[in-house]
Amino acid sequence: MALVTPPARMHPSRRPAMELLRQVRDYLQDYSLKLATAESCTAGLIASELARVPGSGQSMDCGLAVYSPEAKQRYLSVSAQTLERxxxxxxATSKEMAVGALTNNDANVAIANTGIAGPEPHDGIPVGTVCFAWAFRYEQQIYLIAETRHFSGDRNEVRLAAAHYALKRLMTHHAAVVEGEVSAVAHQAHQAHIQTALRVVPAIDPQQEVERRVMFLYRQLLNSGQKSLVLGISGGVDSTVAGRLAQLAVEKARQEGVSAHFYAMRLPYDTQHDEADAQQALAFIKPDSVLSVNIQAASDAMLASLEAGGLGFTDAQQRDFVLGNIKARQRMVAQYAVAGANAGLVVGTDQAAEALMGFFTKYGDGACDIAPLTGLTKAQVRQLGAVLGAPEALVEKQPTADLETLKPQLADEEALGVSYADIDAFLTGKQVSEEARATMIQTYQRSAHKRHLPITP
Known part of the structure; x- marks a missing residue:
């Protein structure tokens, strides 16, 4: 006799929930929304509940269950200062979680929560307390809304009620954003997220940072099994500081009985206008070896080959811009050639200010094996330079990428449209003008592809 399984019966209390979940699925699809969730107390239940509805998957990007403070920092860039304070x-924590879920993933709406599901209160916070945040990306702006609610019941009842509440309010809050009832108030939260994502701290001990970053280079050299460091020296403060750190790292390695060598490279295009500064930097760094490679012939040949192959430009400025990126990439080609011939790691000079503004050439100066200045503002790089004893003229030198032939020695700040003082203030959590803040946030979002690995299927 064949056994017949009776049809599953839905508990009456679950029927209204299914109707809500269908409404959310339809809403996400109607508005072409892609959802990311960052859940603490509900531990993935928001995403799991929505996934019960067929067709919901096309509107879901990812669901993160992040319990520990470390996970919130690692995956969502929640700042340690916010968690401590x-x-x-x-x-405040739920807001940074939502912004992190939105900006770290391929989503235009994010839900985050953190709370006490039970069975016991924690730090004086009653069981059932849940803090929510919803983040929306709409018309190039980020909108952020937060609420705190209390739910009754046992642990699992609290979690389920919180998950359904988060989904229900998503529709309400998004509608308010679309109708213009919510201001783009996420600037401050987004500023904190960027600061954490770029690993910036407001104040540093320059001497400790020098020692820490020398040890970082030393350990990476040892752990990689390589025998040398390679870096192009331009005469600016970034390459001057990174170069000296690299030389100190290989000297430490040799003191420990490890074979290590630092190759400093001069990589001019034709004649460099500030060659004297580059030579002064080399005299300060005292590298083991200096290699000079003029990149003009290779860069010009590449541009000529592109044009011969049919590439055209709208005007002379666009042609010069493309040539500037070719120069940056030719410099990296040369450095990797030297590294390849000498079992080396290529050292990069990008710091937090450049990372914020995407002010580097993708696969050019942005391509390296190791980046010892990561997390430092421009002012903090100068502090390290001063502690290291670099010439004051180089420490305080006006930064220039010097990639544009038609505008030699064009100041970075002119190219960026915002000052390094404003960039540093933004990165360290200080107030800046609305115009400067908008420029930096928009530039950070627009240049996101430069800070990520290649997109994959």
């Missing part, structure tokens, strides 16, 4: 169960 406001605690895990706080709207």
């Amino acid at each position: 406001c605690g895990l169960t706080s709207e």
Whole structure:
């Protein structure tokens, strides 16, 4: 006799929930929304509940269950200062979680929550307290809304109620954004997210940072099994500081009985206008070896080959811009050739200010094996330079990428449209003008592809 399984019966209390989940699925699809969730107390239940509805998957990007403070920092760039100051169960933390879920993933809406599901209160916060945040990307702006609610019931009842509430309010809050009832108030939260994502701290001990970053280079050299460091020296403060750190790292390695060598490279295009500064930097760094490679012939030949192959330009400025990126990439080609011939790691000079503004050439100066200045503002790089004893003229030198032939020695700040003082203030959590803040946030978002690995299927 064949056994017949009776049809599954849905508990009456679950029927209204299914109707809500269908509404959310339809809403996400109607508005072409892609959802990311960052859940603490609900531990993935928001995403799991929505996934019960057929067709919901096309509107879901990812679901993150992030319990520990370390996970919130690692995956969502929640700042340690926020966690320490406001605690895990706080709207401030939920806001940074939502912004992190939105900006770290391929989503235009994010839900985050953090709270006390039970069975016991924590730090005086009653069981059932949940802090929510919803983040929306709409018309090139980020909107952020937060609420704190209390739910009754046992642990699992609290979690389920919180998950359904988060989804229900998504529709309400998104509608308010679209109708213009919510201002783009996420600037401050987004500023904090960027600061954490780029690993910036407001104040540093320059001497400790020098020692820490020398040890970083030393350990990376040892752990990689390589025998040398390679870096192009331009005469600016970034390459001057990174070059000296690299030389100190290989000297430490040799003191420990490890074979190590630093190759400093001069990579001019024709005649460099500030060659004297580059030579002064080399005299300060005292590298083991200096190699000079003029990149003009290779760069010009590449541009000529492109044009012969049919590439055209709208005007002379566009042609010069493309040539500037070719120069940056030719310099990296040369450095990797030297590294390849000498079992070396290529050292990069990008710091937080350049990372924020995407002010580097993708696969050019942005391509390296190791980046010892990561997380430092421009002012902090100068502090390291001063502690290292670099010439004051180089430490305080006006930065220029000097890639444009038609505008030699064009100041970075002119090219960026915002000052390094404003960039550093933004990165360290200080107030800047609305115009400067908008420029930096928009530039950070527009240049996101430069800071990520290649996109894959």
